[in-house]
Amino acid sequence: MVLLSSLPLGWLATGVAVAILLRVTFFLYRALIAHPLAHVPRAGLLAPVHRLAWAFPHELRGTITLDLPKLHAKFGPLVQIGPAEVSFYSLDAYDVIHKAGSKFSKDPRVYGGFVQDGHPALFSITDPGEHPKRRRLMGQLYNRSKVPLLEELMLHHIEHWTRCVVQSSQAVDLPVACRALESDIISDFSFGTTVGAIEAWASGSELAMVAKNDELSSWMPIWAHKSYDTFMRSKDKSTTETTAAYPNLIGTLVRSGLSPLTALAEAKENMGPGTDTTSASLAHILWALAHNASFQDELFQDLQSISFSTDMTSLEGVPRLRACVKEGVRWAGAAAAMLPRVVPPGGVKLHGMFLPEGTVVTSSPIWYLRDTTAFPNPDEFNPYRWLTPDASGLRVDALRDKYYIPFSKGAYVFAYYELYLSVSQVVKQFRISVPSDGTASPALRARPTDGRWQPVSLPQRKEWVAAVVTDDLRVTMTPRTKEERH
Ligand code: HEM
Secondary structure, rough: OOOHHHHHHHHHHHHHHHHHHHHOOOOOOOHHOOOOOOOOOEEOOOOOHHHHHOOOHHHHHHOOHHHHHHHHHHHHOEEEEEEEEEEEOHHHHHHHHHHOOOOOEOHHHHHHHHOOOOOOOOOOOOOOOHHHHHHHHHHHHHHHHHHHHHHHHHHHHHHHHHHHHHOOOOOOEHHHHHHHHHHHHHHHHHHHOOHHHHHHHHHOOOOOOOHHHHOOOOHHHHHHHHHHHHHHHHHHOOOOOOOOOOOOOOHHHOOOOHHHHHHHHHHHHHHHHHHHHHHHHHHHHHHHHHHOOHHHHHHHHHHHOOOOOOHHHHOOOOOHHHHHHHHHHHHHHOOOOOOOOOOOOOEEEEEEEOOOOOOEEOOOOOHHOOOOOOOOOOOOEOOOHOOOOOOOOOOOOOOHHHHOOOOHHHHHHHHHHHHHHHHHHHHHHHHEEOOOOOOOOOHHHHOOOOOOOOOEEEEEEEOOEEEEOOOOOOOEEOOOOOOOOO
């Protein structure tokens, strides 16, 4: 103390400055030069120093999934985006990392935010040993053989929804309306009772809730909670209804031996991934159809020829319907999130570069859905990617199918059935068109029709966990006459 106080102030200040400089230099040396990922190209100069330097600001703006593919085009399949985080754009790497039985675990930093009340569910289980066990248990709900059990439940809500459209004289705001439909289907399926979203939408009171959802979808951990809160509130108001005939998720899982609290967590977690994805896909499909009156009429006739069947196999047998749904799921790219996984012990070599154990490797399925080699003009909805030129069958295309991973390695039967049923029932009941009052964005019409199909450009969006459309997607839905439908 005596020694310090006897030193001239200038010396002291210089000493402190030198110490700070040395520390910063050492920190930057370790972060940028001696870093185990130093051989991987960087998203930005300081990306390896802290997530705040690159990854986080891009996530917050909802542009990370839009900006990274451009960097991959410049730097190759691997790009470092954080101190121990590497983005990859490579189907080969995707297959290694996401294959069934993979030892790459879900990143707890991200998936942990979805855990409900301390009970991880299928989506948020990060233990690679536990995940396959829960997946097998959940399989009984999502297997193809269980589809007939879903028919009544889904149709019940779709019919409720179409009745509300008929009664309303307003243009239909597709993202809002479709979310109301899917919220009721998923909540009924999960809890055995609905959140009353269709009723709320029909009375115009859902708008605040939906706006809030869009705001919250930029904030990952809240994403899963919000729907449950809505559910609990609507329960209090007794606005719910149910198709109790269907054995709901909670009941089924409890009967299979899962603890009631874990079953409840499964139901809660289902609300986010189940609702936003399918509703955005449905809204995009109906939006594309709204620009294509003659295709709609042809689809109507196809459905009429199978007597507007609601059976999944019959619906799958209608090439125009199947093409619309597959293309809509691709085009909407609704599950826009990056899916981070942790490199297991021993590390991994990807594209000639070694990544040590603990590195987070991350990619988004929607990049592959927009890959220009497999999907030319990827931002355009075009069912003819899937159809033969005369639309009498489905076109074979191995490259297209290889890149088509909208569900990652997840289950898809439920979502497809929901979309086949919703699209077919809407086309049966209505003619959908873009309002003629000039509210539709002209930029959405990209190219002139080739006679069969008017290509439609992807609506503007932000990409957080789910894609949130920022364009106005209002359509007019004109009921078809009874005579037409018979
Ligand atoms: C078009 C509709 C849908 C799309 C594009 C979609 C997409 C995805 C993707 C990409 C994943 C992988 C997430 C990851 O690895 O972290 C996933 C997982 C999951 N999805 Fe969906 N999904 C859709 C519909 C649904 C529906 C309707 C449900 C529920 C009824 C659902 C429930 C789940 C669950 C529980 C998981 C976790 C699966 C696991 O980890 O094994 N999804 N989904």
